[in-house]
Amino acid sequence: MATTILGNTGIEVTPIGFGTWAWGDSLFWGYGKDYGEMELRQAFQAAVNKGITFLDTAEVYGLGKSEQLIGKFVKESSATTQIATKYMPLPWRFRKEDVADAVTASLKRLRMPSIDLYQVHFPAPSFLSQEGLMDALADEVEQGRIKAVGVSNYSAQQLREAHRLLARRGVPLAVNQMRYSLITREIETNGVLAAARELNVTILAYSPLAQGLLTGKYTAGNPPTGARSLDKRFQTVGLQKIQPVLNKLAELGDKYSKTPAQVALNWLMCQPGVIPIPGIKTATQVEQNAGAMGWELSAEEVMELRYLS
Numbered sequence: 001m002a003t004t005i006l007g008n009t010g011i012e013v014t015p016i017g018f019g020t021w022a023w024g025d026s027l028f029w030g031y032g033k034d035y036g037e038m039e040l041r042q043a044f045q046a047a048v049n050k051g052i053t054f055l056d057t058a059e060v061y062g063l064g065k066s067e068q069l070i071g072k073f074v075k076e077s078s079a080t081t082q083i084a085t086k087y088m089p090l091p092w093r094f095r096k097e098d099v100a101d102a103v104t105a106s107l108k109r110l111r112m113p114s115i116d117l118y119q120v121h122f123p124a125p126s127f128l129s130q131e132g133l134m135d136a137l138a139d140e141v142e143q144g145r146i147k148a149v150g151v152s153n154y155s156a157q158q159l160r161e162a163h164r165l166l167a168r169r170g171v172p173l174a175v176n177q178m179r180y181s182l183i184t185r186e187i188e189t190n191g192v193l194a195a196a197r198e199l200n201v202t203i204l205a206y207s208p209l210a211q212g213l214l215t216g217k218y219t220a221g222n223p224p225t226g227a228r229s230l231d232k233r234f235q236t237v238g239l240q241k242i243q244p245v246l247n248k249l250a251e252l253g254d255k256y257s258k259t260p261a262q263v264a265l266n267w268l269m270c271q272p273g274v275i276p277i278p279g280i281k282t283a284t285q286v287e288q289n290a291g292a293m294g295w296e297l298s299a300e301e302v303m304e305l306r307y308l309s
Contacts, residue, residue: 003273007202010149012114013082015269016212016293017054018047019279024065033063035281037069046072046283050290053079056177056204056277058086058121059106067109075111083110084117084204086152086177094127099136103145109161117174119150123158129159131165138169150175150204156191163199172199180205180274182214182264182309183233183242197273205268208276209261213239216246216253216260227264245309252301258291263305265292270302 005011022029023040037264044066047053074081088100106115118135120141128136130283140146151162154176163173175198178187180203187193187203196203209215213233233239253281254261268276279288297305 002127035269046286071111150178157290
């Protein structure tokens, strides 16, 4: 399977990864009600069987449960994985030692001697300055407890600053994890994507299917129920607005014998320096998302989808 490199780190990962916010999260996703450990173990094994071994989690996902499940499944498997997790810069974490303690806790839950990619979850105001935070992360790299440093939801200016601070220590900034999809393209106009490409920082694209909008499942005549029905994008006007995009995704899906979601993920994979990380809960979702690999939209089709969206 083809691989891609995270920034300037030399760490090889698959061209698509999987997000695990739902793993162990009962508050938002309903873990233990509609799905449980058995379904997640099956999803993990399906991913490994497909050769997709790059998983993204965070210490706050399921209040640590996501990390614990990943650690358990990795121990049960003979596959070599690449695990990314995230540090929450809470206001009361104002010492460099607090970063070290968080890394220790994640390592324990993951049952691993080191973490492939350790990211700052978001640029929250904190008593620990960005300089102090990046120095603490560089210390962890030097100690070998994390292999690469990333950030998440950083603006172009914040991205450049994090890159500069780490570079002083000889540590490359590997990724900036951002919301990015065919219909969520703010990073193309706010300078984030341009800065990432200039600095060779990989974009990990979360919510790459726009919470299901790009799957073709929902239309103006078939809107979702529940919490998403309150989102303007999922209401009649919003769904009508993206219908030309959905029509093109369906058309290209027919051409390549793919689903609209697989086409939407492939579009992201065609963007230089971008790795989509759709969330998964079941083996079926793994199989569906894995169908985005092994083929490629033409340059003309990439541009047409860009124009329509």
